[in-house]
Each structure stands twice: as C-alpha cells, then as structure tokens.
Amino acid sequence: MKKEVAFKIAASLLVVVLFVLVEIGLRLSGYGTNYPLFIAVQNNPEWIHMNPEISKKYFGQNGNATIGFQEMFKKDKDLATFRIFVLGASTAVGYPYKKNGSFHRWLQFALNTTFPNKKIEIINLALTAVNSYTVLDFTKQLMDYQPDAILIYAGHNEYYGALGVGASNAIAKNPRLVNLGLGMKKLRLVQVMESMIGALGSSLEKNDEARKTLMEKMVANRKISFGSRKYEQGIQQFNHNMKRIAGYTGKSGIPVFISTLVSNEKDLSPFVSDSIDPSTAADHYFDIANKAYHNGNEVLAKQNYVLAKEYDQLRFRAPEALNNRIKVLADSNDHIFIVDTHSRFETFSEGGILGDTFFWEHVHLNIEGYSLLAYTFYEAILDAGIFGSYDRNKLSWEQLKQKMPVTCVDEFAGKYEVLQLKEGWPFYQSMPQIERDSLEFCEQLGGKLATKLIGWKEAMQTLYVHYRQLGQFEKGIKVAEGLTLEYPYEARFHIETALQALKLNDSHKMLYHFKRASELDSSAENIRKIAVTLIDADAFEPALSYLEYMEQNHPKDLGLQQLYKTIQAIVFDKGKDSTQLAKNFLALGKRAKAVKILNKIVQQHPNNKSALELLQNID
DSSP states (O other), X not given: XXXXXXXXXXXXXXXXXXXXXXXXXXXXXXXXXXXXXEEEETTEEEEEEEOTTTTHHHHOSSSOOXXXXXXXXXXXXXXXXXXXXXXXXXXHHTTTSOGGGSHHHHHHHHHHHHOTTSEEEEEEOOOTTOOHHHHHHHHHHHGGGOOSEEEEEOOTTTTTXXXXXXXXXXXXXXXXXXXXXXXXXXXXXXXXXXXXXHHHXXXXXXXXXXXXXXXXXXXXOSOOOTTSHHHHHHHHHHHHHHHHHHHHHHHHTOOEEEEXXXXXXXXXXXXXXXXXXXXXXXXXXXXXHHHHHHTTOXXXXXXXXXXXXXXXXXXXXXXXXXXXXXXXXXHHOTTEEEEOHHHHHXXXXXXXXXXXXXXXXXXXXXXXXXXXXXXXXXXXXXXXXXXXXXXXXXXXXXXXXXXXXOOHHHHHHHHHHHHHHTTSTTTXXXXXXXXXXXXXXXXXXXXXXXXXXXXXXXXXXXXXXXXXXXXXXXXXXXXXXXXXXXXXXXXXHHXXXXXXXXXXXXXXXXXXXXXXXXXXXXXXHHHHHHHHHHHHTTOHHHHHHHHHHHHXXXXXXXXXXXXXXXXXXXXXXXXXXXXXXXXXXXXXXXXXXXXXXXXXXXXXXXXXXXXXXXXXXXX
C-alpha cells in the first residue's frame, strides 16, 4: 500500500516537473508574453503606451480582442505632472466617435482651460466589450505608474463583456476563480493551449459566424431573466471586483472617481421580452410607459420605462442594482468619489426620462451626452479639490460645449458609425439611402472616416485646409486645437494653434499654446520663432521671457543679444513717451508706433530737436 502511494506521489511530481520544464523551455525560447499593461514607445524607451495586445488576455486568441487608445506618457512621471487614468468599456472609449469625441478628451480640455499652468495628462485605458474583470486587472497594474486619480465608467458589459457570466468566453461563475484564471494567463503553457483552441475555433468558424458583430459574438445567454441566478451572479461579479478595486486603491491612497451608469429608457424598445408571463414582460411595461408619457403622466412613464429596462432579458443595459452598488462603494470608502451621472442626466431630461437627447442607441452617447458625462466628472474633480483652487476659471457646461474642439467631421463620422452598427444584431435597422453627391463637405469627410477610407489625422488636415481656403479661421482653430488634444506632445500643433489664435486676437489661447510648444521643444530655432512672432504681435512682455531664455542659453548670438536689450528697454519704458522708446520701435521696424510717440512728443514739446530730427528722417 505504501509503495502504491509513493508511486502515485512520484508520478504526480514527475508530471509537475515535466510541466515546469516545458514552461521554462517555452520562456527561454521567447514564446508568449507576460501581458504587460504598457510597452515602450518605439525608438523612445522613456515613453510608454498601452499594450495593443493586452486585450488578448481577456478575449483569448479568437480574434475578438479590441484595441483602445494608445496614448503615450513618460514612464517616470515628472514631479509637476498630474496623471489621471480612465478605465471602462466602449462608452469610456467614446464610441462611436474618434478621438476628441471621447469624454476624457472633453475633460482634458476643461481641466486645461481651468488650470492652464498645471501639467495634466489623462490616459484612456478603456477597451470595448470588457467589464469589471479587466478594470480590476488594470487597476492592480496601475499602482506602479504613479496615478494621481483613476476615473471609472463601467458596468453595462457586466454580463456579456469578456469573461462575464453571460459571455461566450466565460470560464467560471465565481469571480475568485476567474481572477485566478487571469493570473494564470501569464503561464506559457496556458498561452499555448489558448492558441491551439483559438486556431481550432477559427478553422471551424462558419462564414455567418465570421460576419457577426462583436456584440453578437460575445453573447452566450440571450435571455437572462430579472432576479434569476445568472442575473444575481452578474451583480455579485461586479460587486466583488469593485470592492477589490477599492482595496487596492485605498492602500495606495489614490482617489477614484466612479460614475453611476446611464442608458436609454424612452427611445429604445426592449431587446428581448418574456413572452409567457406579462408580469415580467419588458414589452408590457414599455407599452404602459409609452401610453403614460403620451398622456402627460411623466412619473408613471418613468417608473415603467425603468421596469422595461430591468426586465429586458438581453442585458446590454446595466440594471439599477449596479448603480446602488456604486453608491454604497463610494459611501464606504473615503478615497472613492461618486460621479452621479445618472442624476445629472435625469436633471437635463424631460420628466427625468433618459432618451435620444443623449443617446444614439442603448448606451452609447451622442456629442451632447459625452459633453455632459465629461462635465459631471469635471465638477466632481473640482469639488474634491485635488487640483486646489480654481478661482474664476471654472467653465459652465454651455461654455465647455462652445469651446471644445470637436469638429463637424467628428460628429458625422459618429453618426455613420452608428448607422453601420444598427444594421446588425440586435437592431437590424436598414441603412437609409444616402445621396453622396448632395452631401456637404463635412458629411462626406465624416463618411470616409467612418468607413475607414481615411484616417482621423488625414481627415483633420483636410478639414483644416478647407477652412483656411474659405477664410473661416474660427472653425480652423478648432481643428488645430483638436490636433493638440490628440498629439499633446508635438510642439508643431501647439505652434499652429497659437498662430491661428494670433490671427483671431485671442491672446490668452495664443500664449497658452506658445508656452506648451516651448516646454515641448526648447530648441533655439523654436524659441526664436515664438519670440519673433510675439514681437510682431506687439506682445513684448511675453516675448521677453523667451528672449531671456535665449540670452541665458545662447549667449554668443550677438543679434539676439541686441534684440533682447531692445525688447527689455521697450518693456521697462512702456508708458513713457521718449525718443529712445521711438528709436527702439524703429529698430524693430515698427514705424507707425514710433511716429505716434514722436508726434505726441512734438505736440507737447514743439522744440524737441531729437523728436523732430527722427520724424524728418522717417519721412
């Protein structure tokens, strides 16, 4: 008996040793990955961005993996930089918009405007079709990257997002087991098996499966009844992962701003309704709500629209229970701040009923919706005081919408993106007939962007040239400013924005973008260009600071030294009517200013020989 037990133990140890040796061999051969959240920017190892392959950790090798923003930032944060990470799914990504339509770009713009002297970076790590498992896994890895705050908008994908209880790639119902499984994904043996399963699945995939949208591919259980075991498992999954997020961030003292969730109540029929029991049929409550709404009973309508959403068995919209969990989480943790987007949206919706005013379909927001989501985060951040005093620079929601550099091309691209989405399951709405020749320039360009005939950068450059040709500089500067949001570390876009602001006599915007450009590129050529441009614009005091920098760093440039002295004299003599001031303006080629000063001197002192001689020489 003892020999038999010993043999079994030895056999088990042999298997373990074999697995360990294979794992070591795979690692030594360079196979697989540790799934780092961030990787170095090519040819610039000091900078990093989100690993474009990271989503394969949650989706496997089946082709469903999604790619979000790859916004670069310094691996080692500057002491002066305030770093914010955004976590969530497709709404946090900004779907259906490209780039600046995302709420985090609205927020970035608002914070830049309110705190122009602070270096604030907002890095969006959201991915389409993920849920709290991914948010938790990202949070654990973020601790090493010095976050000053984390923003979360997540919950609609809790059932069908990657590894969710109703998802096609679910591996377990217990959140602890799923998180353990995620931890094991770093093992090369696990990755080998995933690759084999993925390859087998691809070979067996039928043509109609390949044509399915990601929404359809991710759904395994199309009927999850309200109050059912699987329904409760989804809530428990969210609650478990969010509590762990609170634990990790609490230990590190990192402020977390977590938003309540919003979805379309009034203008979206339930996807799947119980056809047997009217008391649990989503369509039943939706019909009651519609009748009540049309009869002017908004209170009854609101109650039943919410019930229709709750009883919708295709769970693409988060149940009310998740908002309750979010509020409890914030109440229980001092470092977690509630961003009550749901209440804010109700405030700006007729009768408090959420509909097409803010939504394209079930959960994805239009431009109005994203602006309000961003503004709600903005106010929560200001109220928390993490940036200190903001004096009189706070924007109103209307001011933010007016100033934000989102273009007509961004808006039309979003519209056409949604039209394409709605052609498939579960909407099945036919694409409307579009007369391409009758479309305006922005709509044509937006259509090309949505159908990937051009990229976003090319679309913006084309639009910028279009506005310049028409002389529409106010629209043009929005395009230029939008490029600074997408490429915040490229000085050339800040320079171009500053030059456009100069044409529009917007000195505040001009100075802000020149300052950013000089911080990004302090080369002699760039600083000289900024200084000369400011001098041409009669902005002598701002120009002086750039000339001082040049004087300190390039002392052998004699021409620059003389220019520095001239501007210095103008700044210190400003307000004085003297022949020397006039001479300084003449040295800069500013004849009109010199003549104006000399004429004033002659009027007050007709016998001033110096002034008279200068005037005579000018004439």
